[in-house]
Structure formats: C-alpha cells, structure tokens
Amino acid sequence: MGMRTLTTVVVLVGAVMLAGCGSSEDPVAGSPTGTSAADGIAEDVPTGIDPCDIPPEVLNSITPGLRKGNLDDNTSRGAIKWRGCRYVVSDGYTTTMSLTNLTLDMLREKNYPGREDVVDGRTVLTTHQASDPTGVEGCVLNVQMQGGSLEFSVDNSHGTSPKTRHLTACEVGMSVAEKIVPLIEPGA
Amino acid sequence: MGAETPMQGLIESAKNGQLSVSFNDNVYVNVEEFVLIERDCEAMKDQIKLYQGLARDISNREVWGLGDRSDWIISTPDLVGKFRSKAQGDPGGNDVHSILQKHWEIVDGIQQLHREIANRYQQADAEFAAKYTELMASVPQGFQGKK
Numbered sequence: 001m002g003m004r005t006l007t008t009v010v011v012l013v014g015a016v017m018l019a020g021c022g023s024s025e026d027p028v029a030g031s032p033t034g035t036s037a038a039d040g041i042a043e044d045v046p047t048g049i050d051p052c053d054i055p056p057e058v059l060n061s062i063t064p065g066l067r068k069g070n071l072d073d074n075t076s077r078g079a080i081k082w083r084g085c086r087y088v089v090s091d092g093y094t095t096t097m098s099l100t101n102l103t104l105d106m107l108r109e110k111n112y113p114g115r116e117d118v119v120d121g122r123t124v125l126t127t128h129q130a131s132d133p134t135g136v137e138g139c140v141l142n143v144q145m146q147g148g149s150l151e152f153s154v155d156n157s158h159g160t161s162p163k164t165r166h167l168t169a170c171e172v173g174m175s176v177a178e179k180i181v182p183l184i185e186p187g188a
Numbered sequence: 189m190g191a192e193t194p195m196q197g198l199i200e201s202a203k204n205g206q207l208s209v210s211f212n213d214n215v216y217v218n219v220e221e222f223v224l225i226e227r228d229c230e231a232m233k234d235q236i237k238l239y240q241g242l243a244r245d246i247s248n249r250e251v252w253g254l255g256d257r258s259d260w261i262i263s264t265p266d267l268v269g270k271f272r273s274k275a276q277g278d279p280g281g282n283d284v285h286s287i288l289q290k291h292w293e294i295v296d297g298i299q300q301l302h303r304e305i306a307n308r309y310q311q312a313d314a315e316f317a318a319k320y321t322e323l324m325a326s327v328p329q330g331f332q333g334k335k
Binding site: 067069070071073075077078079080082086088090091094095096102110129130131132138140153155157159160161 | 230233234235236237238239240241242244245247248249250251252253254275276277285288289292293329
C-alpha cells in the first residue's frame with residue numbers, strides 16, 4: 001500500500017471514531033474531559049468536588065443554619081448539564097451548588113451584567129441573568145473548573161427571605177464561593 | 189383593613205389578647221402540637237423556597253436550549269418566552285415564582301398565628317412555657333408532623 005493510501009485510510013478511520021464519540025445517543029461518558037466534536041462542550045460535568053457533600057461546619061460558617069434541602073439540581077438544557085444540590089436558610093436565601101459543563105467563556109458570550117473576581121486562584125464570574133438583571137434578588141456565580149464550572153445560583157427573593165433580604169443575592173453568592181472554592185481539588 | 193390578609197387580622201387579635209379560648213379543667217392544651225406546627229410550617233416554607241429557586245433556574249437556563257434541535261419544548265421564540273415567564277417574571281404575577289410567594293405567605297401567617305397563641309399561653313402558664321422552651325430547643329428541622 002502506498003503512503004498516500006495508508007494516510008487516507010488512517011484519516012478515514014479517525015473521522016469515524018470522532019463521529020462515534022460525538023453522538024448524543026451515547027450514554028453519559030465516564031471521562032469528564034471528553035468533548036463533543038461538534039461544539040466543544042464537555043460530555044459530562046467536571047470532577048474535583050462533590051457539591052452535595054459539604055460539611056455542616058463549612059455551611060454554618062457561610063450562614064448559620066444553612067442546610068441541604070431535599071430538592072437537588074439535576075437538570076439539562078440543550079447540551080448543558082447541572083449536577084448538584086440545593087441549600088436553604090429558613091426565612092433566608094436558597095442557593096444551588098452544582099457542577100456544570102457550562103464554561104465561563106460560554107457565559108461571557110451572553111454579555112450579562114456582572115463582574116469577575118479571583119477566589120483561591122480561580123476565576124469567579126458573577127452574572128445577572130434573565131430572572132433578575134439587577135442581581136439583587138437573584139444572582140449566579142460560576143467558578144472556573146476544567147471542562148466547565150461550579151455554579152452557585154442564589155435566590156434571595158425579598159418576599160420569602162426576611163432574614164437575608166438586607167443582602168444582595170450576589171453578595172450572598174460571593175460569601176458562598178469564598179468558603180466552597182477552597183474545597184475544590186487543586187488542578188480540577 | 190384594606191389589603192390586610194385574613195391571617196393578619198387574626199394575628200393582631202391574638203397579639204392584643206382578643207382571641208380567648210375557654211377550656212374546662214378536663215381539656216389539656218398540648219404543648220407538643222404547637223412545636224410540631226412551628227416546625228412543620230418552617231419546613232413547608234423551606235420547601236416552597238427551594239421550588240422558587242428551581243423556578244428561577246428554569247427561567248435563567250432557558251437560553252441554553254437549542255432551538256434547531258428536536259428538544260423537549262417546541263422552541264419558537266413566542267413559546268420560549270411564554271415558558272420562561274411562567275417560571276418567573278410574568279407581568280400578571282401568574283408565574284410559578286409569584287404563586288409560590290403567596291403560598292409562603294399563607295404558611296407564614298399560620299405559623300405566626302400559632303406563635304402568638306403559644307406566646308399568650310406561655311404568659312399565662314409557667315408549666316406550658318417551660319415545656320414549650322424545652323421542646324423548641326430539641327426538635328430537629330424538617331417535617332415533624334404525625335403520619
């Protein structure tokens with residue numbers, strides 16, 4: 001077989017393999033860094049922290065009485081997935097803590113009002129999204145991770161949060177980030 | 189009265205000592221019931237809040253849907269907008285978030301009313317007060333109602 005024919009065969013085999021990897025019919029891959037060939041979105045959410053397994057003392061150091069709720073955050077929208085849990089302060093705010101394959105770059109493209117900070121060496125993107133463009137009663141923070149981010153989506157609706165409505169949802173989110181981000185495995 | 193809820197009126201009456209319940213000597217006021225109601229109301233309010241968070245997320249995350257694929261929602265701009273506003277931000281207040289707000293207020297009203305009644309009992313009855321304080325300190329969070 002000539003070199004050019006061999007090269008052609010290798011390229012064709014490679015293309016078939018890539019097409020197989022990117023199929024949305026595949027079950028969720030175990031490898032967290034596999035990417036869908038089509039759009040650069042990871043197949044699964046990042047690893048490096050279990051947001052549903054935060055020690056009570058850490059939760060209490062964020063806000064006394066912050067506890068895990070019995071409603072989780074296990075959702076998908078398009079190719080984006082969220083895997084995590086919801087936390088609540090009675091008569092106060094709720095927040096998610098969820099791993100997602102949504103990256104900071106994807107969020108930046110939406111041009112939401114917000115800000116960027118660095119916490120424990122990781123970029124934290126704060127965005128005011130559709131449900132509350134002011135960031136007062138609702139705010140989303142995404143912490144940079146390999147292949148996606150760790151997300152905190154805060155609801156601090158004034159009507160149901162008499163104990164914390166003196167704070168903005170974004171302030172709440174940052175105080176959550178400051179205590180949780182250091183728990184992420186280095187390099188994750 | 190104006191926009192006062194029915195519960196607010198009752199709560200005010202309880203605060204002013206205008207709600208009186210006459211029991212004969214054979215009726216025993218169950219301290220445990222007041223504590224259960226307090227904890228169950230709080231648990232119910234927590235649950236409502238968790239669903240409000242979910243409604244907010246549904247609204248926020250709508251942007252990641254892929255309109256050009258066969259998604260679980262028929263993604264015409266009109267329907268997407270309607271669905272997003274049904275989760276949160278409907279101008280008429282008929283979105284899930286606002287409806288949950290009203291449910292929260294109802295439960296909060298029931299809780300406050302029972303708190304006021306418990307306060308009146310505590311002022312009148314030292315034994316009730318001691319037992320109430322002890323139980324409130326030790327009951328864990330989450331639903332405590334009898335099955």
